[in-house]
Amino acid sequence: MPEQSIDEVALEALEGALGEALAPPRRNGELVFDAPWQSRAFAMATLLQQQGHVRWNEFAARMSAGEDVDFYHRWLAALTDLLSADGVLSATEIEVRAADLAAEDNHGHTH
């Protein structure tokens, strides 16, 4: 278990801020991720909230305003927006790095 970095309070605060409409998808009480990237985006947002780089109410506002139908697409966009607004990382840096990673994958493509 992480050294007290995440606890009940953080996750309940998240759900409180997001409200019913924006609650992360769950089944039988368990969080549901359709793909690993979704779980990593969820983890990053929560860990960053613990550090104070993300405030749940601002995150919720961006989730609410997001246009993507897919919950975790909106999640990633909200997280990127917040970090960019705070000057932690810019959207451009993320795009550039993402393009590099996409290109690397293609060179090693063996399907």
Place this chain on the structure above:
Amino acid sequence: MHQHEQHQPTVEDRTRALESLLAERGLISSTAIDEFLHWVESDIGPLLGARVVAHAWTDPDFKARLLHDASEAVAELGIDYPGHRLVVVESTPVVHQVVCCTLCSCYPWRLLGLPPTWYKSAAYRSRVVIDPRGVLAEFDLHLPDEIEVRVWDSTSECRYMVLPERPAGTEHLNEDELAALVTRDALVGVARVLAPTVVE
């Protein structure tokens, strides 16, 4: 002519990009993400509550200890329950137990995972203490009048979990198989545990 394909970054690429940049800036390590996810996926959730129930069904002495002092009993299974008192209430053929939190949304989170949104709704919280049978009926659980319904109101100091009745036809199942039958809703008391449908 060889066309070098430019693949647009996918959302997976963007997520990996974010992760690598956060690690490089010393903000969040990939290890921290791995550990957090391990905790979310395996250390919390209805699975823990289901394990407790399955163990109680198969071990009468453990069940007695669980009903006497749940916080101590679950520690035997390696489940840490600091912070508040845990009480397990047993549903029987004559008494059906239901749990709520009328004031807010207190919930045995450590054993059941995050509370469902309906549990936190004003409707559930106010109605379940006034008309529990009516609320249960909305969950498609219809209890005959002879069965007493008891509602337990959780607080920040004391959280309740239901030990549901073991369904008939499960005598041959081992603990893991029994645990797999127990749903979060059964642990709150708005559903019963069902025996697996007979195959072959």
